[in-house]
Amino acid sequence: MESHVLQIDFLGSGSSGNATVIRYEQTCILYDCGFSGRELKRRLENTAIGLDDITAVLLTHEHRDHIGGLPLLARRESLPVYLTEPTNVAVRFGSRATCQRIFIQAGQTFRIEQIEILPFEIAHDARQPVGYVLSFPDGTRLGIATDLGHANPEALEALDGCNLIGLEANHDPDLLKNGPYPWFLKQRIRSNKGHLSNPAAADLLSEVAGDGLQHIFGLHLSETNNRPALAKKALVDQVSKLGLTTQVSVISQNEPLSYAAPGQMALL
Template identity: 45%
Template sequence: MRYCSLGSGSRGNATLIEYGTTRLLVDCGFSLRTTEKRLALAGLSAHQLTAILVTHEHSDHISGVERLAQRYRLPVYMTAGTRYGMGATDLPIHEIRFGQSFDIGEIRVTPVPVPHDAREPSQFIFDSGYHRLGLLTDTGTITPLITEMYSGLDALFLEANYDPHMLASGPYPRFLQARVGGALGHLSNQQAAGLLASIDTSSLQQIVIGHISEKNNRPELAHEALSGVLDGWDGRLQLAVQNQGLPWQEITETLQPITASIGSR
């Protein structure tokens, strides 16, 4: 399994996950033309995508979904709440439900409910049978379910959106500061670090820090906060940024399947 970011931040988000011939795009917060260009930089055409998954209806995650899906006839997966929040659409939507994993090609997808100021937001865990990759952004609070679900992963794409001191002294008005830093907002550097300190990281090969605010955080602050709780961890800690995203990252193959094969699960 491998994954990359086409861009991560408040001006647009899109993440690619690939295993075998299955290629999933999680969110598309860029214009059609920008998405096509960023896919080309990743060595892909949109014709090679299998499906689009949507985490929630905020514009930095869905602004390009409809045009991309229509142009390339891609199925789109989201919760019923996200579909409602997205508004009128002619797209063929596959509604997903919490507590029910589903297969797209060679990848099993598990939706995870998260606290965020959207209708029915979801994050995802991807399982190839040999690897498990977790995607966790746009989350205001770490719940017990999140701690349980994101333990024992092989790779984790994790939001560290803001530094509390920068947010409090930054350009955002008070109401927006309260929204970002609230229980339905985003994860701070310290909250992200707290999650890492509380989960099983024994099999975790890679951590990618994503959705870093350009106004309320700095990459070095996020990196310092998360690396501070990873003493003795021998994996790789990287950053996904707004303009360049993150190149393809390969998850090392394990010797035995971690679950039963896709066909028998």
């Protein structure tokens, strides 16, 4: 029986950079690339992945903490980069770009090799941001949703019943309220197109979590307005309230996490 064919490497997540490598057999997908080229390369090397190993790049939106490494990646000839058309208008690929740009639309699935991918709309102050659900041949579904001001119906529907969920737990409402950010920035983060708080992430979880949810990964934690322990507690408390056995991890800006999925073979 095959196991551990799905490997997820969270290279780091937070307000200053987000990138995740998702490997399934020979396919290696980079989900956002929000570190500088040099930093991205360094973080990839730490997980023994070279730039040439990457099969395709999925982009969620144009904010710098999601696309910083794009000019480096875009130099690779014909590398497929998936993004929405409005995102493309706002993104810098750099003058040496030779990659392919493939425009996707929320709600329309596409495939990268064996993996079926569903982009879904998220509520965020970018041109046309999306999250993605990846469905693997062994039945595992991985959904990632960061940079969302609230749980919009499209996100809830897409994440419903996923086995693995990467979910934004951006801030603790009290730390944000009493923290050093200027008022306008606090308002932006709190708005329904801003970022998901720890309790809002826990609420979202209660709507989408099912018996098949194996692991939840807290993402995009603010270094100023959150603490890993607070984000984790919010998610762990919700998991136990729901009576589930789901594991919870949180990923910080400078603490990458590698996860090997146990696979769904036993459930088929």
